[in-house]
Amino acid sequence: MKRRIPIITESDRLLPYYLVDVGSSWNQEHIVRPDGYLYQWIQCIEGEGELLTEGKTYRIKEGMAMLLLKGTPHEYYAISPSWIVDWIVFDGQQVEPFLRQTAGTQSSGALYVLRPDILLSKIQHLLDIQQSEGNLKGIQCSSVIYSLLTDIVQYTSIHPNHSAIHLNNKLKPLFDYIDQNFSRPLTLEVMAEITGVTPQHLCTVFKKTTNVRVFQYINSVRIKKSKELLLQNPQMQIKEIAYLTGFEDANYFCTVFKNLEQISPNQFRKLQLKIRK
Structure with a gap:
């Protein structure tokens, strides 16, 4: 001792x-x-x-x-x-x-x-x-x-096999799936099947692990990809970028973008391209 x-x-x-x-x-x-x-x-x-x-x-x-x-x-x-x-x-x-x-x-x-x-x-x-x-x-x-x-x-x-690391490892296939399929419609049922849990349990585990809801996370991935497209393709229209990153509606894309970035997609593109000159 x-x-x-x-x-x-x-x-x-x-x-x-x-x-x-x-x-x-x-x-x-x-x-x-x-x-x-x-x-x-x-x-x-x-x-x-x-x-x-x-x-x-x-x-x-x-x-x-x-x-x-x-x-x-x-x-x-x-x-x-x-x-x-x-x-x-x-x-x-x-x-x-x-x-x-x-x-x-x-x-x-x-x-x-x-x-x-x-x-x-x-x-x-x-x-x-x-x-x-x-x-x-x-x-x-x-x-x-x-x-x-x-x-x-x-x-x-407080329960066996519910630590943050364990849950994160359990969700890794889903993170990979979202990253590879962000441009396609993503349903809770398919994502739950990939993770091997029920849709309700997926929502609970995802929020516990990441501190955000699953569709909030998907939107954050899509907005990240959209920022890359905005800068890589200065002439590409906003509605096309919205479509390529999984948003069916350009207005909704602009709303989500502004909520996350505090500026519109067009403002973001102009500001970043000006900085890079």
Whole structure:
């Protein structure tokens, strides 16, 4: 078992993220905190445990982790003979906005981890920094904690195989299909068949993965292609460019273009060609 408790200076507390405690290969004891604690990431290595928080009970086993928010009452304990975990305790001015706004995390709970090795390597890196000599440990740890938080966004989910990376990989055939067929009519039914899910589930997964609706994404691809045609073919009419990029109606094409680019296709062409002279 390894554990390092850094000396936290006033300058450390001004960092966006700072380390409070870190441990690895820890045989987790029974913890009860009725008033909560700081932010914690506790990742299961071996065995099983239970987490009680916010009126819910979660079973935590290998391939899973707990993310506990600051000030949230909780209790956790082993339910197997031993429960081995790696963990960090952290805080900082940017932790809450990152978790709530960027990660969309509103409550403490259990998460499935798609790539446990990536997150565990960050915990080991924090231990290595604390064991090293130097005056920049606080800044170095801040950087690693931010990296670990971005990994949590990419490689974890509340359901198995629903992490951002997994969903993005699942949608890759669809991204390729849209890129190759943007000029043709694209239906939700065909796109769902390519992805191997129902149309309704495709809409849900696509929005979760890209943060935009599927047809918004298609329009963005079409407008990107139209910008290329506008500049490559200065004499080509707008209605022809609209048709070549999958828009049946030139007026609708102009409306979508202006919504995305804040100027009309003609204005865009004139401005860019003037800049290039």
